[in-house]
Amino acid sequence: MSIRILVVDDEPDFIETMVKRFTFRKMPVTAAPSGIAALKLLEAESFDVVIMDVRMPGKDGIETLKEIKKRYPLTEVIMLTGHASVESGMRGMSLGAYDYVLKPVDFDELLEKVRKAHERKLLNEGRNASR
């Protein structure tokens, strides 16, 4: 089963590499340049795992995460950050992020995290369905 991934980052280079690498592994991936664009995309279709940069102009990663978790609690979000801020990490994790990872990330490790996040989503869905 394929994992529907949404990558959110304001840096075009980063998005380009990400899309290339996921596509190379035959994993469907969609990209959004901002938090607002991501929310718009999420309205139209559902994603399993969102990979999102923390620092973005406009709606930042934390704000977008909050919004995503409010509207689609089952969607898992992996936060990426270029600069280590413990405070925003605490906020991100307590808002329900699956992980909070310092850039640069090893792609294979990120892939593993995406798989784990997806597994969590499936477990969560299974539980909600059994209610």
Add this chain to the structure above:
Amino acid sequence: MKDETPRADPTAAAGEPAAAPAGKARPLWPHLIGLPGLTAVAVLSAMVLPIPLAVILALFIASLAAWSAAALASRIRASEQQRCSLDAQLVQSQKLAAIGEMSAGIAHEINNPMAIIAQESDWMTHLMAAPQITPENMAELRDSLAEIVRQVDRCKAITHNLLNFSRKMEPILQQEHLEKIMEDMVLLVEKEAKLQGVTIGRDYDPDLAPIETDVPLLRQVVLNLLLNAFQAIPGQGEITVSTRPVGANRVAIAVADTGVGILPENMSKLFNPFFTTKPPGVGTGLGLSMCHGIVDRLGGAITVESEEGKGSRFTVTLPR
């Protein structure tokens, strides 16, 4: 919230045996003064008395010493049991406090719409008491009714959110290496720590098999403990993170720092919500109580050892 099914947690708190009834404080002097005194007598008597008699005396005193050791050991065991049960009581009272706080919040949230509903229905009763209902009154009645419906919806949204909240509270168990769970959080703190001269040492057990736990929840705990450790170190210092197996079916993670340590009188309040020693604005006093809550839900336990001026060590034990 009745459908909240307990998952994987009762083993932890219920694991400790019930406290032995608090024994009367028996005197310690027979062990501390009596026995050494008798031993001295035996040594002295060996110099004066004939050997067979001295041997008998020595054997007698040796058996007394054995009895004394056994008595002391059982007293230590009893007091440890008592401490465990006090810990359990503390957890229980914290739970009650949290429930109290939450219900106050809920009551407040629901009271507002209730007040509006009461007011509107009062007005409606008043309007309908008139012998004839004019078209104006009819319009007002409709307005009031619409308002009541709106407020009921508001209440519904509150209870709906509460249900979601309780659902979210249930851990989702996944297989993962402890080291992997911790490392992202360690990296996050490490960069900031390094700038202030705090190094982070890793002491992961390489042979530890993956455990089954709620990964993001545990990450929150780790991050919180790391942040506390970092903030406890005023200048340069070191934080050490470690993982260890504990017996056959538990594991432990520890976060140790070389910081200021915890005052003995604060040890018992450490996990209380809103308790903080940090200046206002820096800490909310919710970090450790949140950690405690999460670890509890994961079926584990959190303990702390600390020496003032030397540092603290928080240990989280979890089921595998």
